[in-house]
Amino acid sequence: MAKIRPHTFEDQKRVYDSLDPLTNTYIPLSGGTESLANLVYCDYDPDCINMGGHWFMPQAGHFGEAMWIYSQKQAEYFNLPLTEAHSTVPVNRQVVSPIITGLSSVMELIVGQHVPLKWFIVSGSAEDDMRWRLQFREYRKIMANYLSDCLDSSGVELSALVTVPEIRNPLEFLTKAELIALIARKDKELLDLIWTCPYPKKKGPDYIPCRRCNKCSELENAKKLAQDAVFRYQEGKRFLSALR
Numbered sequence: 001m002a003k004i005r006p007h008t009f010e011d012q013k014r015v016y017d018s019l020d021p022l023t024n025t026y027i028p029l030s031g032g033t034e035s036l037a038n039l040v041y042c043d044y045d046p047d048c049i050n051m052g053g054h055w056f057m058p059q060a061g062h063f064g065e066a067m068w069i070y071s072q073k074q075a076e077y078f079n080l081p082l083t084e085a086h087s088t089v090p091v092n093r094q095v096v097s098p099i100i101t102g103l104s105s106v107m108e109l110i111v112g113q114h115v116p117l118k119w120f121i122v123s124g125s126a127e128d129d130m131r132w133r134l135q136f137r138e139y140r141k142i143m144a145n146y147l148s149d150c151l152d153s154s155g156v157e158l159s160a161l162v163t164v165p166e167i168r169n170p171l172e173f174l175t176k177a178e179l180i181a182l183i184a185r186k187d188k189e190l191l192d193l194i195w196t197c198p199y200p201k202k203k204g205p206d207y208i209p210c211r212r213c214n215k216c217s218e219l220e221n222a223k224k225l226a227q228d229a230v231f232r233y234q235e236g237k238r239f240l241s242a243l244r
């Protein structure tokens with residue numbers, strides 16, 4: 001059952017204590033299309049023993065809550081252990097990038113060597129600008145240098161390098177519409193577990209998207225594109241027939 005409030009320390013400890021000791025893959029989950037498609041992929045890849053991490057953004061109000069709720073729904077579907085991290089620092093901007101707030105928790109997890117992670121999943125698509133992947137390079141360097149007790153990476157230790165997870169971006173060549181098709185072919189009900197709208201309206205325990213903003217249009221267009229995909233006609237597939 002999805003919880004609206006972020007995890008307490010005790011909630012977190014329960015999740016971490018329940019992890020498979022062979023857990024090797026960290027998947028950041030935002031509730032959106034790209035991270036869900038990458039979760040579909042990692043769930044299928046037998047080499048990945050997965051844990052999820054949601055970086056809750058309290059400053060984002062209902063948007064932050066909706067992303068957290070939908071991340072939990074996605075994790076529940078896949079029986080994925082889901083951790084959460086958030087900052088309690090009051091800031092003047094509505095949202096500070098998760099590259100600042102979320103990655104501090106990931107670095108703590110890695111440097112503390114609580115989980116021997118081999119891979120950190122960057123849930124990109126062919127339409128992304130790759131900032132994520134490039135920015136994470138510097139965080140790897142900080143962690144490797146810290147673990148080697150050196151001031152620049154000319155002194156980095158091999159033991160530190162194998163402790164700092166590699167970045168995987170397994171679906172970077174697929175467009176958003178192709179990711180939607182991948183998700184729908186796994187289970188079209190999964191499309192109902194995607195949240196992207198920054199302007200949600202609260203409706204009971206759930207949220208409804210505004211259906212007017214750029215992110216709502218982007219998702220609807222991607223669904224339409226997936227619905228009209230050549231593959232569907234070529235193969236006689238009706239995998240998106242339930243889409244409105």
Ligand SMILES: [Zn+2]
Nearest residue numbers: 197210213216
């Ligand atoms: Zn919207």
